[in-house]
Amino acid sequence: MADPRPYDPEWIEAERARMADIIARHERIVMQFSGGKDSLASLQMVRDHLEKITVAWANSGDAFPETVELMDAVRARVPYFVEIKADQPSHIAAMGWPVDLLPVSRTPLGRIVNRHNLPIMQGWPVCCGANLWGPMVNFLREFRPTLVILGTKATDERKGLDCDGSIVDGAEVLLPVHKWTHDQVFAFLKREGVEIPEYYTFGTTSLVCRHCTAFVAENSGKMRYMRERHPVDFGEVQRRLREIKRAVSVDNAALDACIIG
Numbered sequence: 001m002a003d004p005r006p007y008d009p010e011w012i013e014a015e016r017a018r019m020a021d022i023i024a025r026h027e028r029i030v031m032q033f034s035g036g037k038d039s040l041a042s043l044q045m046v047r048d049h050l051e052k053i054t055v056a057w058a059n060s061g062d063a064f065p066e067t068v069e070l071m072d073a074v075r076a077r078v079p080y081f082v083e084i085k086a087d088q089p090s091h092i093a094a095m096g097w098p099v100d101l102l103p104v105s106r107t108p109l110g111r112i113v114n115r116h117n118l119p120i121m122q123g124w125p126v127c128c129g130a131n132l133w134g135p136m137v138n139f140l141r142e143f144r145p146t147l148v149i150l151g152t153k154a155t156d157e158r159k160g161l162d163c164d165g166s167i168v169d170g171a172e173v174l175l176p177v178h179k180w181t182h183d184q185v186f187a188f189l190k191r192e193g194v195e196i197p198e199y200y201t202f203g204t205t206s207l208v209c210r211h212c213t214a215f216v217a218e219n220s221g222k223m224r225y226m227r228e229r230h231p232v233d234f235g236e237v238q239r240r241l242r243e244i245k246r247a248v249s250v251d252n253a254a255l256d257a258c259i260i261g
Helices: 009-024 037-045 045-051 066-078 089-097 107-113 124-143 182-192 220-229 230-259
Strands: 027-033 054-058 080-085 096-099 122-124 147-149 173-174
Touching: 009 037, 009 045, 009 173, 009 220, 027 037, 027 124, 037 182, 045 054, 054 124, 066 080, 089 124, 096 124, 096 182, 096 230, 107 220, 124 220, 220 230
Parallel strands: 027 054, 027 147, 054 080, 096 122, 147 173
Antiparallel strands: none
8 A cells, every 4th residue: 555655745854764774784785777757756765875876777778868868867966877788679689579468479489480581579578688687687696785776666567676675685675665656756756856757748657668569558658759759769669569469469360269159
């Protein structure tokens, strides 16, 4: 259940004091920073301790220019900033477009078995793992932090470390906005004077990869934003989504034919 108190300035300062006590116990601290609203709120919550925190951004290699611009601003603000680079375009060229529903015949192996030259696809966890999560995990293993700060919320549909205060792989986990809702995060950022990226007027999800074709249940707002601000990329993503829809419809039709009675 969300905590209603993030609207309360006194509670915010009490939370900042609590987090200050946690941060004081550690010397090797990493904040995983995506540039989304929850990351921005988390960074603002620990603003008085940035001299102890390494801010780490996993750049998939297909970031929106708005995200790169935001990261440049954060890089200039914080003492320690690390950009962890991947090459998502090359990965997609080899493994296929990320999808929520995966037609097996469209995987790289499926293409070989079925002897076709159609566009290939992969489950989105493979793509995210190769270009976001995996590179971040490798960095953390090398850095060996004793405290990891993330912008994860309990209300998020997908979340990795949802365990505020727990110890994971030898590091304490701190989730500054864990009990907050989307609306509470927005209200906090406005009250703190933090600029909210324009794309949030189209939805509640952040911008990660320009050519992502997964997470369709939540990305209609992102598509509308891209149509307005990135029409060329929008056109390419729409082309891919239509091909994905065709591939899935073939499997759906075959499945329907096998369901009798």
